[in-house]
Amino acid sequence: MAWTWFHRLGSPPYIYGLAARLTPWFAWPAAGLIIYALYAGLAVAPADYQQGEGYRIIFLHAPSAWMSVMVYTTMAISAAVGLIWRIKVAHAVAASCATLGATFTFATLVTGSLWGKPMWGTYWAWDPRVTFELLLLFLYLAYMALRSAFDDIQRADRVSAVLAVVGVVNVPIIHYSVIWWNSLHQAPSVMKLGKPTMPPEMYIPMLAMFLGFTLLFGALLFTRLRAEVLNRERTASWIRDVVNA
Amino acid sequence: MEFLSMGGYAQYVWPSYLIVLAAIVLNIVWARRALARAKLDARKRLAMSAPPAGAKGELA
Numbered sequence: 001m002a003w004t005w006f007h008r009l010g011s012p013p014y015i016y017g018l019a020a021r022l023t024p025w026f027a028w029p030a031a032g033l034i035i036y037a038l039y040a041g042l043a044v045a046p047a048d049y050q051q052g053e054g055y056r057i058i059f060l061h062a063p064s065a066w067m068s069v070m071v072y073t074t075m076a077i078s079a080a081v082g083l084i085w086r087i088k089v090a091h092a093v094a095a096s097c098a099t100l101g102a103t104f105t106f107a108t109l110v111t112g113s114l115w116g117k118p119m120w121g122t123y124w125a126w127d128p129r130v131t132f133e134l135l136l137l138f139l140y141l142a143y144m145a146l147r148s149a150f151d152d153i154q155r156a157d158r159v160s161a162v163l164a165v166v167g168v169v170n171v172p173i174i175h176y177s178v179i180w181w182n183s184l185h186q187a188p189s190v191m192k193l194g195k196p197t198m199p200p201e202m203y204i205p206m207l208a209m210f211l212g213f214t215l216l217f218g219a220l221l222f223t224r225l226r227a228e229v230l231n232r233e234r235t236a237s238w239i240r241d242v243v244n245a
Numbered sequence: 246m247e248f249l250s251m252g253g254y255a256q257y258v259w260p261s262y263l264i265v266l267a268a269i270v271l272n273i274v275w276a277r278r279a280l281a282r283a284k285l286d287a288r289k290r291l292a293m294s295a296p297p298a299g300a301k302g303e304l305a
Contacts, residue, residue, distance in 0.1 A: 111261040216269065224280070239287050
């Protein structure tokens with residue numbers, strides 16, 4: 001009995017309907033939080049005592065970086081679930097993550113580069129964290145290239161899942177890189193235990209942006225997941241009802 | 246005007262905001278387009294595999 005919810009989650013029509021119902025509950029709060037955080041981060045939070053107004057890049061750089069690793073972790077876990085239990089819906093979740101993750105990894109690298117020029121004196125440094133974030137982008141791109149190399153969705157799912165699972169070792173490396181190595185990159189100021197190293201006027205917009213991005217990921221994942229489920233279900237009879245509605 | 250100059254960091258701050266907002270907007274557009282495309286493909290498949298009696302023209 002206790003496992004019925006788990007079985008339902010593997011059922012394509014159930015997941016399709018659930019994703020459709022949940023999307024607005026994630027999308028609208030995400031929009032509200034992101035708009036609030038943009039305003040508070042740009043106009044309310046005080047200037048940094050060392051970096052002046054230049055530090056405001058952090059309000060988008062750090063949440064983008066969070067997005068890039070959160071999406072990858074989701075992709076790797078669902079790929080593993082898909083491989084181990086042969087659940088089609090899990091593979092569909094993994095496939096829904098790649099484009100989104102790649103875009104935000106790219107955005108993380110570009111915003112980091114734009115922040116690096118005035119603060120580190122260079123657009124690009126082979127700093128450990130920067131290098132492993134670049135590797136993350138290549139992992140996403142390799143995953144997408146691998147998927148598109150197969151016409152058969154089931155084979156694409158299985159082969160790309162192996163890559164996703166193997167690549168997940170990069171996630172803790174990115175996270176701990178600033179602690180393990182001497183790094184130009186600053187230490188964590190949000191994703192850490194204990195007290196934040198920022199005043200509340202900076203910390204609250206930052207948290208709002210993290211939460212907003214996380215909810216945005218949910219809304220985008222649900223939308224893409226519905227597309228992936230439809231593509232996998234071919235001609236199942238339940239599809240007729242949802243595509244003609 | 247003072248706000249727009251970002252204390253001399255405008256050339257770094259504004260492009261950063263622009264690129265991330267572009268990433269958000271593009272992902273919304275792409276996700277919605279992927280779903281619309283999948284629905285269209287499914288409709289075509291269903292019409293080809295088992296056309297229900299009297300349902301001609303349902304494809305449109």
